[in-house]
Every structure is written in structure tokens, then in C-alpha cells.
Amino acid sequence: MTPPETTATDGEVEHQHAIKESADLLRFATAGSVDDGKSTLIGRLLLDSKAIFEDQLESVESTSKSRGYDYTDLALLTDGLRSEREQGITIDVAYRYFATPNRKFIIADTPGHVQYTRNMVTGASTADLGLVLVDARQGLTEQSRRHAVILSLLRVPHLVLAVNKMDLVDFSEDVYNRIHKEFTSFATKLSIPDLEIIPISALLGDNVVTRSEKMPWYSGPTLMHHLEHVHVASDRDLVDVRFPVQYVIRPKSDEFHDYRGYGGQVAGGVLKPGDEVVVLPSGMTSKIAKIDLFDKEIGEAFPPMSVTVHLEDDVDVSRGDMIARVNNAPKPSQDIDAMVCWMTNEPLRPRQKLAIKHTTRTGRAMVKDVQYRLDVNSLHRDQETKELGLNEIGRVQLRTTMPLLCDPYSKNRTTGSFILIDEATGVTVGAGMINSGT
Structure with a gap:
């Protein structure tokens, strides 16, 4: 046969x-x-x-x-x-x-x-x-x-x-x-x-x-x-599901009055309809109902695709939240240990207050400590220096006012990175790579 x-x-x-x-x-x-x-x-x-x-x-x-x-x-x-x-x-x-x-x-x-x-x-x-x-x-x-x-x-x-x-x-x-x-x-x-x-x-x-x-x-x-x-x-992480929500899509048209989706770029893992997920930081759980790519429905999404995710339940989701797997979610962290490249003339010093942008989430941060400055020529760690000048790279401890849903940079380059912004001018003054968060 x-x-x-x-x-x-x-x-x-x-x-x-x-x-x-x-x-x-x-x-x-x-x-x-x-x-x-x-x-x-x-x-x-x-x-x-x-x-x-x-x-x-x-x-x-x-x-x-x-x-x-x-x-x-x-x-x-x-x-x-x-x-x-x-x-x-x-x-x-x-x-x-x-x-x-x-x-x-x-x-x-x-x-x-x-x-x-x-x-x-x-x-x-x-x-x-x-x-x-x-x-x-x-x-x-x-x-x-x-x-x-x-x-x-x-x-x-x-x-x-x-x-x-x-x-x-x-x-x-x-x-x-x-x-x-x-x-x-x-x-x-x-x-x-x-x-x-x-x-x-x-x-x-x-x-x-x-x-x-x-x-x-x-x-x-x-x-x-x-x-x-x-x-x-x-090269991309296809194991740990990370979907930072960039925008809640609610069309004003009568034709789509029941349409509610969450738009963003997949930062890690593979998303499929039927997957049980958790919305952070609220901790509410649901299942993926469907995934849209432009004007058509798709069976799965993975990095670096930009898609719209629909959930089965009406849970509160907004920009800056993250959708992840229930048993494999990032731990919300406010104490951040990171390598920072400083990008402005005014040095980075302890007690300094800055705005921080991590994925689609924006908050405020304070510099707790500058542990060392890295000599990128000899790889020597200068622990005597307690500030970073223009174009210098060093290990920095930060305390944020809101939890960051982050991973180590070595694991995920998207959820493990952030930028620091001067609140007065709106200028990006630093770029960070997260070692760990607690």
C-alpha cells in the first residue's frame, strides 16, 4: 500500500x-x-x-x-x-x-x-x-x-x-x-x-x-x-523564552473591536500557540492563543522576529512587561552588577543618579559603586580608580527603582544589556552588559 x-x-x-x-x-x-x-x-x-x-x-x-x-x-x-x-x-x-x-x-x-x-x-x-x-x-x-x-x-x-x-x-x-x-x-x-x-x-x-x-x-x-x-x-538563545512587550495593539476599528495583541520582538526562545506563559512582573499566567506576523497567523516565533502575541485570558499587560515560560522566567532584579562603557565627558561616579532603559522598560538607577576600571589593552583591573571617564569600561554596581527582568549578558545579549541616560539632557551616556542581578 x-x-x-x-x-x-x-x-x-x-x-x-x-x-x-x-x-x-x-x-x-x-x-x-x-x-x-x-x-x-x-x-x-x-x-x-x-x-x-x-x-x-x-x-x-x-x-x-x-x-x-x-x-x-x-x-x-x-x-x-x-x-x-x-x-x-x-x-x-x-x-x-x-x-x-x-x-x-x-x-x-x-x-x-x-x-x-x-x-x-x-x-x-x-x-x-x-x-x-x-x-x-x-x-x-x-x-x-x-x-x-x-x-x-x-x-x-x-x-x-x-x-x-x-x-x-x-x-x-x-x-x-x-x-x-x-x-x-x-x-x-x-x-x-x-x-x-x-x-x-x-x-x-x-x-x-x-x-x-x-x-x-x-x-x-x-x-x-x-x-x-x-x-x-x-548563536541566538532558542531555549529561554523572552518576549518584552513593546506595544499593546487595540485597533479602533469596528471590524477589530475584539482584537487585543501584544507587539514586540522575540528576544529569546520559541513561542507557540498553546504554550503556558507568565507575564512579569505581575506573575499572572495564561496561554498563548495565537501569534500574528503582519496580517497572517503563524505557528511559532523565535529571535529576532517581530510579532504580535495573543493570550487566552484578559490579563493586565502593558509596555515594559515581559512574557516568559512559567518554569523558566527571569528573576526580577534591582541590584545590578554590570560592565559599563561610559560615553560622555562628565565621569561616572558613585551616588550618581541616571535613567536606565532595559529592553522596553524604563526606570531610574543610582550608581552604588565602581569596582574597577578595565585596561582594555592589558586587561588589567584598576581597583584604585572609583570613576569612569569618556570611553572607559569598568565594572559597576547599580540600584534601580524598579525591578529589571534581566539575564546575564553572556546568556542573552538583548535581555542582558541596557543603556544609561542623562535625565536632564536625554542623552545616552553609558551602555551596560549585565553580569548578574539580585
Whole structure:
């Protein structure tokens, strides 16, 4: 007897499509010292992946000629601020988007100067992969190490060290091996789950998109091949359900007068209709009735999908609440132990009062103590310093006026992070990564 033909349900099709969409997007941030060629490399990736309009390329070629260059300055494709073009450096974080047949990409081109470390933290905070460039002539610099440490602190799961400007050292295998050995030794002190070291020439395109014939001694992947195939789908937490409620959706239309949903982005775990859940901080329990994605119902939701969740019971849910599994919920915490990157000129000091934003929840916090300042070059913990200056990173104890529904940053980068805000000006002054909460 022939078994009946089986077909995938709509929910299964949506699930597979969502997984593919999630895996097909890679966010990566470039980092490194000044003049290591970050902007040029991104320009090369954009050019060789055919993501540049002809008029853009003509403008860059014309500008390059007017400056007397005998080559096309691809850095002009990303350095958008006038001051960046004048100085030939990156100051702000420049975001660029491009795609290949295999994957879509969002690039954060971060600045290399020490005084713009805060911008680098901003660009790398949401990255799946960190791309650190070093000049083959200079080798590892203080800023190269600094950025590798920051990427490690931010728990960026994949790291690529691109040894750039190989054309200026005659594509020397010895130079590459020396930098490879030095960085590999340094990386053992850091938390870097996945490391790839690739020799390239961003200006000429060697090993960027196409394999270089000038470096036959290198047998690894090209940069583009690695970016297209690095596996990121398993980097997200699919066990611990975390759904911060961003908005209560109640349409005013007569057609949807019974519609009540809770919109937000899934921060962890897998949500399915029928799951028993708890709403925090109230502790009220219910079951998921259905999940909407835009205008259609889906069978499950997982990070980083933005969906609308409906509950079977009319429980009180508002912005800032979190939906989690009954037996696997975050513990509300008011005493927070965290690593903080300080982003303003006025130092962070004990007894200071600030606003804090964690997921969709906003409250107030007081600095209880600055335990130490971390020297990101030597990883030395300076316990004598009791304040953090601009661009410095340290371990800080906070007391919040309202409980935060948080996880350790090492477990969940969304529920384990927060920003600190100056209440008088509304300016973001710090970014934090939670170690623990009580």
C-alpha cells in the first residue's frame, strides 16, 4: 500500500521561511586602528558585489582624480561626513547594506580613533561578526587589541582578523604567520568562540571576493566566502523564552473591536500557540492563543522576529512587561552588577543618579559603586580608580527603582544589556552588559 502524500502545513512553511530569512542576514562591524583600511575594504565589498550605482562610482573616481590619486579611493563610498572626507578618517558609525545571491549584509563601519571608542561600541553591539583589520606593515597595534577586547566583552560570537595591505609587504607569508601567531596568542585571553585570520589587499581586491594568485601559500577562504557561509542561526538563545512587550495593539476599528495583541520582538526562545506563559512582573499566567506576523497567523516565533502575541485570558499587560515560560522566567532584579562603557565627558561616579532603559522598560538607577576600571589593552583591573571617564569600561554596581527582568549578558545579549541616560539632557551616556542581578 502506498503511503499518503504529505505536505508541509502553512505554519511549517512560515517556520522554514523565517529560519532562512534569519540565517540569510549577517550583521557585521569593522574595527581596527586608524588607516588600516576599513572604509576601503567596505568599498571593495560593495564594488565587487555590484552594490554601487554607476553615478556613485563615477563621482568617487572623479574625486580621486581631482586629488591626484592614481587609483580609485573606495573609502569615499563610506566616509559620508565632510570632516571624514577632509581628514580621511571615520568618525561616525556608517551603516551600509548590500547583498549577494547567498546572503544579505548590514555593515557597521566603526571609527578607529581612541576618542571614538563609544561609536565603535554602538556599531558592534548588535553585530553577529566582528571584522578587525590590521596593517600588515604595522602588525597588531594597541587599538587593534582594544577593539578585539571590546568585541569579546560585547560577546560578538564570530571574529575575523583581516591582515590588510599585503601588497605593501610583497604578499609575504612570514609577515602573515607572525601576525597570525601574535594574535592567536592574544586571543586565548579573550572569549572568542570562532576566529578566522585572512590575508587580504582591500585596495587591489586580493582574497576579498576572489582568491589571490599572489598568495598561493594561503589555503583558507576568501573574506566574502567566509562572510557568506559563517553559521549564525545557532548563536541566538532558542531555549529561554523572552518576549518584552513593546506595544499593546487595540485597533479602533469596528471590524477589530475584539482584537487585543501584544507587539514586540522575540528576544529569546520559541513561542507557540498553546504554550503556558507568565507575564512579569505581575506573575499572572495564561496561554498563548495565537501569534500574528503582519496580517497572517503563524505557528511559532523565535529571535529576532517581530510579532504580535495573543493570550487566552484578559490579563493586565502593558509596555515594559515581559512574557516568559512559567518554569523558566527571569528573576526580577534591582541590584545590578554590570560592565559599563561610559560615553560622555562628565565621569561616572558613585551616588550618581541616571535613567536606565532595559529592553522596553524604563526606570531610574543610582550608581552604588565602581569596582574597577578595565585596561582594555592589558586587561588589567584598576581597583584604585572609583570613576569612569569618556570611553572607559569598568565594572559597576547599580540600584534601580524598579525591578529589571534581566539575564546575564553572556546568556542573552538583548535581555542582558541596557543603556544609561542623562535625565536632564536625554542623552545616552553609558551602555551596560549585565553580569548578574539580585
